[in-house]
Amino acid sequence: xxxxxxxxxxxxxxxxxxxxxxxxxxxxxxxxxxxxxxxxxxxxxxxxxxxxxxxxxxxxxxxxxxxxxxxxxxxxxxxxxxxxxxxxxxxxxxxxxxxxxxxxxxxxxxxxxxxxxxxxxxxxxxxxxxxxxxxxxxxxxxxxxxxxxxxxxxxxxxxxxxxxxxxxxxxxxxxxxxxxxxxxxxxxxxxxxxxxxxxxxxxx
Numbered sequence: 001x002x003x004x005x006x007x008x009x010x011x012x013x014x015x016x017x018x019x020x021x022x023x024x025x026x027x028x029x030x031x032x033x034x035x036x037x038x039x040x041x042x043x044x045x046x047x048x049x050x051x052x053x054x055x056x057x058x059x060x061x062x063x064x065x066x067x068x069x070x071x072x073x074x075x076x077x078x079x080x081x082x083x084x085x086x087x088x089x090x091x092x093x094x095x096x097x098x099x100x101x102x103x104x105x106x107x108x109x110x111x112x113x114x115x116x117x118x119x120x121x122x123x124x125x126x127x128x129x130x131x132x133x134x135x136x137x138x139x140x141x142x143x144x145x146x147x148x149x150x151x152x153x154x155x156x157x158x159x160x161x162x163x164x165x166x167x168x169x170x171x172x173x174x175x176x177x178x179x180x181x182x183x184x185x186x187x188x189x190x191x192x193x194x195x196x197x198x199x200x201x202x203x204x
Contacts, residue, residue, distance in 0.1 A: 015108040015134075023089045029066050030093065036191030040154045041072035043198045044125045047182045048152040049076040051200050052121055056080055058101070060119040062141060063127030066093030067100065073123065074099040084113070114144040121150040126188075126196075129159035138168040142178060145203045150181070156188045156196040169201070178203055 025032075048059075055077055061069050064083030073081050083100045085091050086108035094103055106113035122145060128137050141151055159165040172178035181200040188196035 019086055019108045023087055027089070029090065030068060033068070033189065036189040036194075037187070038068065038126075038189055039187040040156070040196050040198065041069045041125050042075070043184070043186055043196075044069070044123060044152050044154055045072040045076035045078070047184065047198050047200050048073070048121060048123065048150065049078070051181050052150055053077065057120050058082060060084065060114075060122045060144075061100070062114075062122055062124045063133060064094050064100070064103070065090045065126075067095075067097040069123060069125040070094060070099040071097055072125070082119075112140065114140065116144055117146040117149075118144070119149070120146065121152065124151070124153040126154055126156070128153060128165065129156050130162060131158070135162075135164045135168045138165075138172075142172060142201075142203055147203055149203045151178075151201045151203070152199070153201075154188070154196045154198050157194050160197060169199070172201070176204060 056079060058080040059073055059078050059082070061073060061081055061083040064070055064085045067083065070081050070083055081100050082102040083094050084104050084106055085094070086106055088105050091103050091105060094100060122141050124133070124137065124141055127133050128135070145151060155165050173180055179202045181202055182198070184198050185195060186198065188194045
């Protein structure tokens with residue numbers, strides 16, 4: 001039986017610890033989340049397509065991991081998808097799926113790894129949350145978008161229980177710097193009885 005990593009994900013405390021965890025998990029990641037019916041990628045991809053049904057618009061899949069999010073985006077209708085992830089071992093899985101135009105890595109401690117204004121839409125599917133990317137990642141992604149750009153992302157139950165995550169989103173909405181186009185609570189990892197909110201936010 002292969003080693004299980006999912007339950008330990010929510011207790012990681014630092015970027016370095018997170019990267020090391022995902023390095024070890026890369027080979028069995030798809031199988032383990034698949035066992036629990038990982039539903040969020042499909043939900044985010046379909047929500048984004050409902051607001052941006054443009055097959056040729058390039059999408060940046062931030063924290064693409066092994067590419068399950070890219071597969072979901074392709075199934076929803078998007079044909080030009082670039083992926084970035086700090087874990088080279090996870091990127092090997094993404095590369096094998098054959099759905100990305102470009103794949104690249106970045107240093108997990110880099111405060112500003114993205115080119116500004118390069119993508120009309122960015123996804124962060126199952127990325128921002130406890131044991132994964134910190135709350136300030138939301139700011140990083142919003143700043144990388146051009147005016148009118150869309151951020152499609154999710155907060156699972158663990159992130160929703162921590163007000164620092166939804167607080168970042170609400171700061172942008174309350175200031176009028178962003179507009180909420182879509183929000184839906186639904187299945188995340190049904191096998192673990194975990195749910196998630198899926199959001200589409202437009203940068204104003």
